[in-house]
Amino acid sequence: MSEEDIVTPAPADAEDLPETERFEGKYPIRIRGLRNAFGDQVVHEGLDLDVRRGEILGVVGGSGTGKSVLMRSIIGLQVPDEGTIEVFGHDITDAEPDEVIGVRNRWGVLFQGGALFSTLTVAENVQVPLKQFYPELSQELLDEIARYKVVFTGLPETATSKYPSELSGGMRKRAGLARALALDPELLFLDEPTAGLDPIGAAKFDDLTRELTNRLGLTVFLITHDLDTLYAICDRVAVLADHKVVAVGTIPELLESGHPWIEEYFKGPRARAAQGTFEAAKAQGTAAAGKHLDNTDPQGS
Amino acid sequence: MREWADFTIEEAGGRLTVAISGPLRVSSIGKLDPQLRAIEEPVQTVDLSEVTEVDTVGAWVVQRFVDAHNAVVVGASEQADVLMEAVRETQTSADVKPPRLPFFTRVPEFTGEKVVHWFQGVYSTIAFLGAVIAAMFGTIRHPRRFRGKALVRQMELVGVSSLPIIGLMSFLIGIVIAQQGAVQLQQFGAETLTVNLVGRITMRELGVLMTAIMVAGRSGSAFAAQIGTMKLTEEIDAMRTIGVSPAEALVLPRILAAVLMMPLLGFFSSVVAIIGGAVIGDVMLGIPFLTFLARIQEVVPLHDFYVGMVKAPVFGLIVAISGCYQGMQVKGNAEEVGLRTTQAVVQAIFMVIVLDAFFAVFFTEIGWG
Numbered sequence: 051m052s053e054e055d056i057v058t059p060a061p062a063d064a065e066d067l068p069e070t071e072r073f074e075g076k077y078p079i080r081i082r083g084l085r086n087a088f089g090d091q092v093v094h095e096g097l098d099l100d101v102r103r104g105e106i107l108g109v110v111g112g113s114g115t116g117k118s119v120l121m122r123s124i125i126g127l128q129v130p131d132e133g134t135i136e137v138f139g140h141d142i143t144d145a146e147p148d149e150v151i152g153v154r155n156r157w158g159v160l161f162q163g164g165a166l167f168s169t170l171t172v173a174e175n176v177q178v179p180l181k182q183f184y185p186e187l188s189q190e191l192l193d194e195i196a197r198y199k200v201v202f203t204g205l206p207e208t209a210t211s212k213y214p215s216e217l218s219g220g221m222r223k224r225a226g227l228a229r230a231l232a233l234d235p236e237l238l239f240l241d242e243p244t245a246g247l248d249p250i251g252a253a254k255f256d257d258l259t260r261e262l263t264n265r266l267g268l269t270v271f272l273i274t275h276d277l278d279t280l281y282a283i284c285d286r287v288a289v290l291a292d293h294k295v296v297a298v299g300t301i302p303e304l305l306e307s308g309h310p311w312i313e314e315y316f317k318g319p320r321a322r323a324a325q326g327t328f329e330a331a332k333a334q335g336t337a338a339a340g341k342h343l344d345n346t347d348p349q350g351s
Numbered sequence: 352m353r354e355w356a357d358f359t360i361e362e363a364g365g366r367l368t369v370a371i372s373g374p375l376r377v378s379s380i381g382k383l384d385p386q387l388r389a390i391e392e393p394v395q396t397v398d399l400s401e402v403t404e405v406d407t408v409g410a411w412v413v414q415r416f417v418d419a420h421n422a423v424v425v426g427a428s429e430q431a432d433v434l435m436e437a438v439r440e441t442q443t444s445a446d447v448k449p450p451r452l453p454f455f456t457r458v459p460e461f462t463g464e465k466v467v468h469w470f471q472g473v474y475s476t477i478a479f480l481g482a483v484i485a486a487m488f489g490t491i492r493h494p495r496r497f498r499g500k501a502l503v504r505q506m507e508l509v510g511v512s513s514l515p516i517i518g519l520m521s522f523l524i525g526i527v528i529a530q531q532g533a534v535q536l537q538q539f540g541a542e543t544l545t546v547n548l549v550g551r552i553t554m555r556e557l558g559v560l561m562t563a564i565m566v567a568g569r570s571g572s573a574f575a576a577q578i579g580t581m582k583l584t585e586e587i588d589a590m591r592t593i594g595v596s597p598a599e600a601l602v603l604p605r606i607l608a609a610v611l612m613m614p615l616l617g618f619f620s621s622v623v624a625i626i627g628g629a630v631i632g633d634v635m636l637g638i639p640f641l642t643f644l645a646r647i648q649e650v651v652p653l654h655d656f657y658v659g660m661v662k663a664p665v666f667g668l669i670v671a672i673s674g675c676y677q678g679m680q681v682k683g684n685a686e687e688v689g690l691r692t693t694q695a696v697v698q699a700i701f702m703v704i705v706l707d708a709f710f711a712v713f714f715t716e717i718g719w720g
Binding site: 072155168169171173174180183184186187188190191193194195196197198199200201202207208209210211212213214215233234265266267 | 376380404407411415430433434438443446447
């Protein structure tokens with residue numbers, strides 16, 4: 051992989067990009083009857099999930115329950131064996147290629163390790179999706195966009211000209227987030243964004259996610275193991291177990307479901323500690339979290 | 352067809368108002384931005400009341416224009432206000448790429464860097480050789496630490512699995528030498544000397560040399576890429592912390608495998624090349640196949656065989672060391688793995704050919720001509 055592989059844009063002619071109205075429907079992501087299997091090992095079987103517009107949906111599950119596979123299925127990196135996945139109302143499981151292009155420029159993905167292009171600087175990384183989809187933008191504007199996106203995600207401005215190998219793990223995550231946000235997406239996928247961050251960094255990342263969602267009207271699909279994140283910023287939580295989504299809802303709703311894994315997960319000592327911290331913070335009125343939830347209707351932007 | 356953001360300029364009492372209309376989004380801003388940048392007259396007001404949608408890129412473009420003209424914004428939607436406020440906080444003028452030095456600084460810096468790198472290369476080569484030798488003595492003193500399984504596995508990869516490709520290559524080379532040699536020798540009526548030509552040149556030179564080049568391409572590159580990737584994924588560091596020496600666990604088995612397999616592969620290659628020559632002898636020159644093989648025994652002196660077998664392990668050593676050394680030097684990014692792998696192969700083949708020339712002169716001087 052050299053610099054030229056990535057930087058030289060070979061986009062479909064910009065004029066060919068379908069007009070994309072902001073998605074106004076209720077569910078940006080709808081999954082029905084999803085089945086994924088690797089050989090004999092079944093990961094998903096009859097999995098249904100709806101993600102509401104404007105919410106932060108946390109996805110939890112034990113190791114090996116297919117959280118990352120679910121995300122890869124939605125973003126089209128993993129072709130499912132059965133089932134349909136609708137993103138912004140387009141069925142992406144067997145969609146026309148240009149229909150998928152109309153979807154791809156409306157989501158951003160943050161991979162676990164950041165997955166930055168190692169031969170490009172942070173700013174150039176942010177510019178890759180912009181150049182790919184919007185070749186008409188001038189270099190001047192591209193540079194300006196890259197700068198404010200990088201600072202927006204809480205990186206120091208000196209980071210723009212650095213290469214990924216010169217950054218720490220937490221900085222790489224933020225740089226990855228800056229790239230995920232490059233196209234001002236409506237839908238953001240975060241794969242374990244706070245894993246490997248120190249508690250202060252993780253809390254800041256949570257605040258950032260919440261703030262971005264509020265400001266930009268994002269819908270967030272967030273895979274996490276971090277109980278603090280779940281309590282602090284997630285509007286709803288989906289639990290993956292037994293090859294499917296066994297429950298979706300706010301944490302109190304989940305506890306009523308009585309599923310043994312959920313009981314163990316949210317009533318363990320670590321969960322109680324996280325809940326304690328969260329409630330103490332809320333009592334002091336310092337928590338940026340806890341947006342009022344309207345469970346009957348999705349929250350628009 | 353996409354809808355582009357547009358604008359009009361209105362003048363009222365010497366005051367200019369820029370009224371922007373349409374969606375202000377990253378997908379629709381491409382034509383508006385250069386036009387706004389081109390406006391030189393001072394603008395007092397920016398009217399956003401006709402704007403349908405805004406995202407951060409749109410907000411940025413308006414904010415930058417407003418700041419440049421010290422203008423006032425009117426008619427902005429609530430969301431536009433929020434986003435413009437957000438991008439205003441994040442203004443910066445940091446570099447997008449590391450700064451590029453002026454020519455007269457860059458050239459000496461580049462030259463100096465190369466020189467320093469060269470010395471560092473010499474130093475780290477010696478350090479690497481030292482580590483390998485230390486690992487060798489370490490395993491001799493503690494034979495239990497020797498990794499027999501890894502050695503056998505590497506011997507399979509370097510030796511057994513390359514038999515088909517080396518066999519095919521050698522067979523074809525034997526055919527080419529015999530056929531081309533016969534054409535020339537026929538002019539003197541000495542086509543029977545084709546046997547000498549094929550036998551001596553493959554045993555002495557080509558068998559081992561071509562095999563070394565093939566092993567450098569097949570195994571030397573694999574060594575560099577494997578070890579380099581392990582370096583990137585911190586596997587080598589993990590080994591060190593557990594107390595496993597990478598030189599013992601990774602480098603030594605590979606070097607030993609190459610040193611042990613090269614003589615066998617080289618001999619195999621010579622034999623197959625002679626068979627190739629014998630086939631041509633039978634078909635083109637009328638020398639029966641078995642007579643050709645019997646003649647080989649008479650015309651190829653034993654020391655030709657020794658010359659080949661002395662060179663083979665040395666070539667194996669060079670190929671393996673250069674592969675492992677380059678692999679251990681990888682740091683930073685994926686591009687480096689490719690670069691180092693290429694370097695390992697080029698370096699190995701170059702060194703093998705230089706040494707082969709040296710050996711040729713040396714063995715002739717000591718009377719093994």
